[in-house]
Amino acid sequence: MKKFLMLAGLLAICVSTSGCNQYITTEITSEDGDVYYGAYNRRDMIHADVKLFQKGTDRECDGVIFLNAPSRSITFKNDRVDATMIVGCNDKTIIKSVWQLKKRSFNDGWGEGVDQFNKIYQFKTISRKEFKEIASSQKIEFAKENESYLKY
């Protein structure tokens, strides 16, 4: 019984720590019907790694999100602050967007971005369940330090 409980506990820890912090998608904008989906994984107080895919194509992007006003104060932790997301894609475009994210949890927000051709992308955060409905593959691998599409 004890062993079983320990195993169950370990399994619960594994399940809860696997997966990404936050899954994101774009709302379908009027310009084109493209849908983008992806996720980000928080690395420290301020920055997170992002991966983004365009549904139905080979286009994929990766980059970083920086939180603008990191805070350790006990109050106002649920306030939303600006976060900048910069992702580079494998077709050489860069999408630069501004998010509104919760200070403490680094999630639960929305954002708007543009690429070099001034095409507008509307992002929002979604739950894992919604992500599973959109995404073609469930597993997301984040780029390593020197293999990112975003060179600078």
Added chain:
Amino acid sequence: MKRFLCGLLLSVLCLNSMVFAKEIPNVSAVMTPTDQQEYKHKTVRKHYNVYDLKITNKNAKPVLVSSDTEVNFITDYADDVTSDTRRHQYRNSRKRDMGRYYGIALPGAVISGVITGVTLFIGSPVAAAVFAGMYLPTDKAVRANVSISQDLFAKNSLPIRFEPNKTYNVRILVPKDIDITEIVLTNISYDLKEMYELHAKVEEL
């Protein structure tokens, strides 16, 4: 002879387009060191020399930065050096993250205050000293980190698109150990197809 000449010309052309990227016309760029007064963060200055890059696009059409764009530093004595990535710069430019020790300050002060207070009757001055010694530096480090990261946000990122007849100021962090004469932005273009380079000479103040 003709064949040889043709071959030579062709190879020169090919090499030219392969190795030496053309410089983008009508874009001026100047790089100047930022003075100590303007940029004070010691933590960043410990690892990097700070420069201001001023880019003006005088073309009628916008100039686009691509995801392949790299910032290269040209030195007199060594090979070209590629700039650190944003992620790396960001990590290096932070003071040691002391926020995690916030929680020790207050209980530490209370415990030490109580113990010395009970035994030696000097509890409150010791507690005050412990609090000042732990809380204040932690607080300072956290505040410094916040202002550094806000500064990185505001000034440090390269715009993805240079609009015509507009000037952009970008802060460039150059590793401390190299002495640069010129900076090169690679893979910039008008349409993301034909790629150019942008050179900026460093001017001393």
